[in-house]
Amino acid sequence: MNTSPIPFSLLPDNSSIDNDGGLVIGGCSVVALAEEFGTPLFIYDEDHLRSRAREAVRAFGPGVAYASKAFLCKAMASLVHEEGMDIDVSTAGEFHIARAAGVPAKNLIFHGNNKSMAELRMAIEGGIGRIVVDSFDELDRLDALHSNGLAPPDVLIRITPGVEAHTHEFIATGRDDSKFGFTVSTGLATRAIERAMRSPSVRVRGIHAHIGSQVFRVDSFARAAEVIAAVGQPYDLDEVSVGGGLGVPYVMGEDGASITAWASVVHDALDAAGVRARILAEPGRSIAASAAITAYTVGTVKALDGIRTYVAVDGGMSDNPRPVLYGSGYESFLPSRPGAVRDLTIRVVGKHCESGDVLVREGQVPSDIAVGDLLATPVTGAYGHAMGSNYNAVLRPPVVFAKDGDARIVVRRETFDDLLTRDL
Numbered sequence: 001m002n003t004s005p006i007p008f009s010l011l012p013d014n015s016s017i018d019n020d021g022g023l024v025i026g027g028c029s030v031v032a033l034a035e036e037f038g039t040p041l042f043i044y045d046e047d048h049l050r051s052r053a054r055e056a057v058r059a060f061g062p063g064v065a066y067a068s069k070a071f072l073c074k075a076m077a078s079l080v081h082e083e084g085m086d087i088d089v090s091t092a093g094e095f096h097i098a099r100a101a102g103v104p105a106k107n108l109i110f111h112g113n114n115k116s117m118a119e120l121r122m123a124i125e126g127g128i129g130r131i132v133v134d135s136f137d138e139l140d141r142l143d144a145l146h147s148n149g150l151a152p153p154d155v156l157i158r159i160t161p162g163v164e165a166h167t168h169e170f171i172a173t174g175r176d177d178s179k180f181g182f183t184v185s186t187g188l189a190t191r192a193i194e195r196a197m198r199s200p201s202v203r204v205r206g207i208h209a210h211i212g213s214q215v216f217r218v219d220s221f222a223r224a225a226e227v228i229a230a231v232g233q234p235y236d237l238d239e240v241s242v243g244g245g246l247g248v249p250y251v252m253g254e255d256g257a258s259i260t261a262w263a264s265v266v267h268d269a270l271d272a273a274g275v276r277a278r279i280l281a282e283p284g285r286s287i288a289a290s291a292a293i294t295a296y297t298v299g300t301v302k303a304l305d306g307i308r309t310y311v312a313v314d315g316g317m318s319d320n321p322r323p324v325l326y327g328s329g330y331e332s333f334l335p336s337r338p339g340a341v342r343d344l345t346i347r348v349v350g351k352h353c354e355s356g357d358v359l360v361r362e363g364q365v366p367s368d369i370a371v372g373d374l375l376a377t378p379v380t381g382a383y384g385h386a387m388g389s390n391y392n393a394v395l396r397p398p399v400v401f402a403k404d405g406d407a408r409i410v411v412r413r414e415t416f417d418d419l420l421t422r423d424l
Contacts, residue, residue, distance in 0.1 A: 003343045003364060006333035007252060010378045012045030012291050014402075023335040023376075026402025030295055030335040033407055034374055037398055039297045040315035042385055042411075046079070046403035048291040049381075052259065052283075053083035059263035060281045065109050067244045067284025068094050070382035075401060075410035077101035080287070086129065088244075088282045092119045095126070105129065109156075109282070113180050117141050124150045131155045132208050132241075134181055139196060146201035156208040156241055157182065157196055159189040161227035163211045163220055180210065189231055197235065206277060207232050210243025213285065218246075218257050222269040229273030237277050242266050244282040248289045250379045251329045259286050285382040292381030294319060294397070295335060298373045299351070309346045311365070313375055316350015317357045318394045320377070320384040324356050330377045332363030340366045348375065352392050385411070393419055 008015060016024045023030045026045045033043055056064045065086040068077065077087060077098045087103055089095045090111040098108055105127040112119070113134045120141055123131060133139060133155045146152055158181035182188040189207075196204045211224045221242060228240055248256045257265075263281065270279055296313035303309045311332075322328040332348050334340065342364035350357040359377060369375070388396050395418070399411035 002252060003341050005339045005342065006331055010249065010331060013048040013051060014045045017339060021337050021339060023338045027405030028402040028407045031374060033400060034295045037400060037409065038413065039295050040319050040397040041295045042292055042380065042397055042399040043295060044292040044381060044399065044401050046401040049079055049288065050083055052287040053080050053085050055259045056283050056287065057084040059260045060279060063278060063280050065282045066287055067282045068098065069386060070284030071288040071386050072097055073399060073411050074101040077103050081107065092122055095123060120145055124153050128153055130205065132158050133196065134158050143199065143201045152200060152202050154205045155196065155202045156206045156239065157193050157204065158208045159184055159231055161209050161211065161224045163224045163227065184227055184231055193235060206237040206239030206241065208241040208243060211245060213245045214247040215245045216247040216256055218262055218265045221262060222265050225266050225269035226273055229270055229275045239280055240270065240275060240277045241280040244284050246283060246286040248285055248379065251331050259283055289382035290379050293376045293378045294380040294384060295374055295376045298369065298371055298375050301369060301371060309344065310349055311346045311369065311375065312349050312351060314351060315397065316352045316359060317354065318352060318389050318391045319397050320359055320380060321387050322383055323358050330360045332360045332365055333376055334365060335374045335376045343367045344369065390419065
């Protein structure tokens, strides 16, 4: 059992301790933010987000796209656009949010393994920058739209490189057995590229691959780059995208590569293969994840002698389903005293009517934790808010951006009336 305080390496860049021993993020007291905005509460370090976006642009150049599925709201779309990133969207809803934030459609890349005719029409009529083509059925749809008078969009052909990403099977997307893309090993990738290049319905700009999410072994990206290079070599394409998926540390003992190091590995592999096309990427988790914590209020401490201690908070799987979906690990700590020894092992659970509603399976906190304390989980900036739900009709939490001592709410807390807006 590691009883040490929460390491600052898992907290947002601009984290510090105030005179009372409490955690400060972006110059704002976490305790004060919880008092002002209530809990659960997502607290983002705005400068952390901007720093990672700038790093991505430096590492990959203009055209690098933020993978909005990690975390998207209008403020986030505006932020990454201001920092020079394009945005990867995968549904009409994400497209709509990015456009509502003022991001030009030419700076959007439309993903998805099952885009509808309506989504493709929306994207093309809106002036989409790129469509990532994922299937022959999608090529058929693009042919039909072109026959009905729509201009041919610029496209990337998504290939499946057959690379093992060493991640959870639900977020591994680059192996042959995948719902995504055209498989290289079966010849489908070559068939798709050649069909698209012959078609007047699209303009083929390049190829795209994505091997999975939360990938720590950067050599996996190098192997994928080699496959991409071999597939694209005969066609003299303008662009090559290696997708995203760079892993980030969530718990003590994990160590992830920087965006800069990831880009270096990719560039080296493609340079060695003689690729001269523009190299693109789509970081998401590595931009947003460690920029935020989620603050909760403890409602119940239930000690079961000889078994474990359960600590129940006022959120749960509705604001962070990753532990339930993937068995993901998180740390726990008290924002009022992040420097305290964490000498009690607990299981942090939510308020939902599910035994599986677990946020932290084996967490550490000070042994005097009590009802009413603030408890936080770090590294929740990606795939928490984005994957949230209203299960048990809970209200989804607000999102706050903290910067230079000021906090602005960018997503308000839901109300009970919000729960009824779609009822007839």
